[in-house]
Amino acid sequence: MSASCCGTTASLELEQNVTSGAAGVLPIVVIGAGPVGLAAAAHLAERGQDFLVLEAGQRVAASVAQWGHVRVFSPWKYNIDAAARRLLEADGWTAPDADWLPTGGELIEDYLAPLAELFGDKVRLGAKVSAISRLGYDRVRTNGREDVPFLIRLESGEELQARAVVDASGNYTGPNVLGASGLPAHGENTVDVDHALPDVLGADRERYEGKHTLVVGAGHSAATTLLALAQLENAQITWAIRAGSAGRTYGGGDADALPARGALGTRLRAHVDSGRITLLTGFFAHSVTTDGEQATVISRDPSGAGQSVTVDRIVAATGYRPDHSIASELRLDLDPILGSTRRLAPLIDPNQHSCGTVPAHGVDELSHPEPGYYAVGVKSYGRAPTFLMATGYEQVRSVVAAIAGDWEEARDVQLDLPETGVCSSNLAEAQEQRVGLATGVSGGLLATPLPLVTVGASDGGGCCG
Incomplete structure (x- = not known):
């Protein structure tokens, strides 16, 4: 040229x-x-x-x-x-x-x-x-x-x-598939899979309340859904990621240069550490089977090793x-x-x-x-x-x-x-204190701040909205 x-x-x-x-x-x-x-x-x-x-x-x-x-x-x-x-x-x-x-x-x-x-x-x-x-x-x-x-x-x-x-x-x-290799997991098309950011605490609440939900994905959309599910007292939650640890999703916590992102990760880590959310690492969704109203998602990692989880609902926050x-x-x-x-x-x-x-x-x-x-x-x-x-x-x-x-x-x-x-507001803490005013929640402040998520980023690891 x-x-x-x-x-x-x-x-x-x-x-x-x-x-x-x-x-x-x-x-x-x-x-x-x-x-x-x-x-x-x-x-x-x-x-x-x-x-x-x-x-x-x-x-x-x-x-x-x-x-x-x-x-x-x-x-x-x-x-x-x-x-x-x-x-x-x-x-x-x-x-x-x-x-x-x-x-x-x-x-x-x-x-x-x-x-x-x-x-x-x-x-x-x-x-x-x-x-x-x-x-x-x-x-x-x-x-x-x-x-x-x-x-x-x-x-x-x-x-x-x-x-x-x-x-x-x-x-x-055009949501990405549940399957870990970019291909649909075997049987994926035969089950009802929800994609990123269902309204867990609002319009979609009945779909998740009292149910065991699997959330697949390591980005902010997955974190947002997990934190919302954690507010349902009778919901069981499993989180599956391909990585060996959730460090990338947790971010830097209090040391994170992005306060809102750090707060998101800190709250998520606390739920995992307490056992409220069960974390499965090294999980490569390979196939899905059904038994009545439940689905079993089977992982097969690159070495051939497997693990599985049986749930009522599946959320593929995979981008x-x-x-x-x-x-x-x-x-x-x-x-x-x-x-x-x-x-x-x-x-x-x-x-x-x-x-x-x-x-x-x-x-x-x-x-x-x-x-x-x-x-x-x-x-x-x-x-x-x-x-x-x-x-x-x-x-x-x-x-x-x-x-x-x-x-x-x-x-x-x-x-x-x-x-x-x-990627976040420098006034994230003040934002959390004021969030009730913006969302019309009666009584002013929310007991648990609303989750924050990225705009337009796929859950392969986007950072910003």
């Missing part, structure tokens, strides 16, 4: 391709009305770009609503996109307390729903995308490809055209993976390991990076050989569990600038992520 004074020749071709073509009069389609999708809409609105947001659910941020009972690690000051804030404040909106750790429900009620209302009918609910292609072009045909619109087919059969696509559809509908099938007729350059773009992969590799060490990145790292298509937000990270909302906001700021032809702004990517400030 030859260099030029302003970057590589490939980058110059990208600039020409994104902004050219007869499709220029069409809107930009944003897939997903979650935090990152609506942030993309805000940046498009500020730049005067016509757009349409397609949300598969029947409400804004439908995936967030599924974990609306959970409180996140990152305070409000890191959860609000800059362009969204400007639009909202111009409409008379007042931002929540900057240091408050919101629940998923509060994210929707106090931020995402008011933001979507600003866009009116440019946000379509119940509009699930089933496929994206180029009008009259399959993946093989090349000449003139960049000059024709994107064709977006909805599950209803309706078809739309767009000049660019910003795919912020997330990965919440998520992206589904790129809707873009199968587009030309994607995906990293073979993570499923992100090839250029982004080394920057987010969870073997080398935590959330706070992922460098700023934008349109260049998110671009595919298909000009004008960008997967952003947690979907852009593939199977890496290091995603932050703040990172997604910078992604869409850069991508929208490129779509608008402002390449100087598109490539001026900046992200200030002090690890001790983004």
